[in-house]
Amino acid sequence: MKYLKTLYIQVLIAILLGILTGYLFPGFSPTAKLISDTFINGIKMIIAPVIFLSIVIGIAKAGDIKMVGKMGLKAIIYFEIVTTIAIVIGLVTANVIKPGVGIAQPTVSAVQAVPATEIDWKEFIAHIVPGNIVEAFAKGEIVQVLFFGILFAIALSKMKGEGLSIIAGFEKINKVLFNILHIVIKASPIGAFGGMAYTIGKFGFGTLAILGKLLITFYVTGLAFIFIILYLILKLNGFSLWKLLTYIKSELLIVLGSSSSEAVLPNIMEKLEAAGCDKSVVGLVVPAGYSFNLDGTSIYLSLAVVFLAQLFNVNLSLWQEITIIGILMLTSKGAAGVTGSGFLVLTSTLTALKIIPLEGLALLVGVDRFMSEGRALINVIGNTTATLVIAKSEKLIDVKKYLALVEPGNKQS
Numbered sequence: 001m002k003y004l005k006t007l008y009i010q011v012l013i014a015i016l017l018g019i020l021t022g023y024l025f026p027g028f029s030p031t032a033k034l035i036s037d038t039f040i041n042g043i044k045m046i047i048a049p050v051i052f053l054s055i056v057i058g059i060a061k062a063g064d065i066k067m068v069g070k071m072g073l074k075a076i077i078y079f080e081i082v083t084t085i086a087i088v089i090g091l092v093t094a095n096v097i098k099p100g101v102g103i104a105q106p107t108v109s110a111v112q113a114v115p116a117t118e119i120d121w122k123e124f125i126a127h128i129v130p131g132n133i134v135e136a137f138a139k140g141e142i143v144q145v146l147f148f149g150i151l152f153a154i155a156l157s158k159m160k161g162e163g164l165s166i167i168a169g170f171e172k173i174n175k176v177l178f179n180i181l182h183i184v185i186k187a188s189p190i191g192a193f194g195g196m197a198y199t200i201g202k203f204g205f206g207t208l209a210i211l212g213k214l215l216i217t218f219y220v221t222g223l224a225f226i227f228i229i230l231y232l233i234l235k236l237n238g239f240s241l242w243k244l245l246t247y248i249k250s251e252l253l254i255v256l257g258s259s260s261s262e263a264v265l266p267n268i269m270e271k272l273e274a275a276g277c278d279k280s281v282v283g284l285v286v287p288a289g290y291s292f293n294l295d296g297t298s299i300y301l302s303l304a305v306v307f308l309a310q311l312f313n314v315n316l317s318l319w320q321e322i323t324i325i326g327i328l329m330l331t332s333k334g335a336a337g338v339t340g341s342g343f344l345v346l347t348s349t350l351t352a353l354k355i356i357p358l359e360g361l362a363l364l365v366g367v368d369r370f371m372s373e374g375r376a377l378i379n380v381i382g383n384t385t386a387t388l389v390i391a392k393s394e395k396l397i398d399v400k401k402y403l404a405l406v407e408p409g410n411k412q413s
Contacts, residue, residue, distance in 0.1 A: 008250040014189035015196050015257045022200025029201030032194045036258060039191025042184040043263045046177050048137045050266045051287045052149045053174040058280030059153035060167050068280065075285050075390050079293040086225055086295045087328050090302030091321055093221040099214040100310025146287045181266050192257020199369050211367040214307055218371050221299050222378050230385050237392045243407040248384060252377060261376040265290060272387055275405050276398030281391040289383035296378030300371060301328050304346055304364060308356050
């Protein structure tokens with residue numbers, strides 16, 4: 001029975017129990033949501049300080065500001081290329097499977113609560129720079145904390161010897177935070193149970209029957225992206241996708257249960273550092289990726305746009321689909337740090353296109369929760385892959401250490 005003490009086995013059992021509880025006792029869903037939210041809040045309370053300390057320690061100890069700038073630029077280019085591929089794959093799959101064909105159109109009255117809003121790009125750009133850094137930490141604004149952390153690290157690196165005591169103090173505080181994380185993670189099976197019980201109890205399996213084709217299309221597309229695109233990216237860099245997924249399997253199951261990629265952000269950072277990735281890469285790429293490298297969200301958005309077009313019998317031309325790609329390349333990045341970003345971005349995209357009615361969004365509300373787990377899983381795997389690729393390209397990964405821990409059978413030189 002030793003395997004029952006393994007975290008990922010406990011989480012897996014908790015997910016199955018959550019599904020059963022949600023199905024048999026739907027009235028338990030409010031309590032289940034409370035359990036899930038409490039667990040996620042336990043992780044969120046340390047995300048901002050962990051990101052800040054990781055980026056400060058990494059950059060300040062590296063001491064090479066030009067290297068950090070180069071790494072940041074490389075990460076942005078990588079994010080844009082890979083998320084664009086995700087958007088294109090979503091569009092192609094939606095056109096082949098046609099998930100929106102044959103589904104009854106929603107009534108207008110059901111969607112009056114969905115506003116025809118657009119992303120305010122001036123506000124988005126201004127939002128990157130925190131007006132109050134204490135508020136940014138309090139609200140968990142990842143992009144703002146990342147921005148302040150980079151500035152703090154640059155300023156600290158200019159102090160040279162005088163700043164060593166500060167760095168040493170930060171390293172000790174960081175260890176304390178990760179000790180807190182390890183305590184909270186022990187409760188992850190309970191959090192996963194609550195998250196799954198809430199999803200099934202609140203939305204039931206009826207929604208799956210109605211929009212099963214859309215769900216199948218989304219998950220088929222997501223799996224194709226992971227096992228073709230991300231597989232090839234890792235393969236070209238000398239890494240194994242399967243071994244990586246095995247290495248982070250506990251985190252993936254926590255994401256599946258909690259439906260939140262943020263729930264494992266500190267874990268992923270810690271595991272990547274343990275596997276030989278330099279702290280400066282992990283501290284910069286992982287938090288930035290959580291805001292700008294949303295592969296799963298990109299697939300969902302492109303798929304949802306075509307689904308709604310099919311729902312309302314709107315025949316999209318090739319040029320219109322190319323326009324969708326261009327719009328989503330921008331709007332998918334505009335969701336960084338915005339609550340309810342998926343629907344906001346989708347609404348702003350439809351508003352910009354002006355050819356697809358917003359009424360169809362109501363139909364997506366019920367099934368969205370069932371797709372959120374998939375989006376979060378793809379986002380986590382995508383960001384883990386991005387960090388490895390950037391670290392390898394910058395020669396900031398101890399490959400021997402990585403292979404020994406993650407791929408013990410790989411004899412890569």
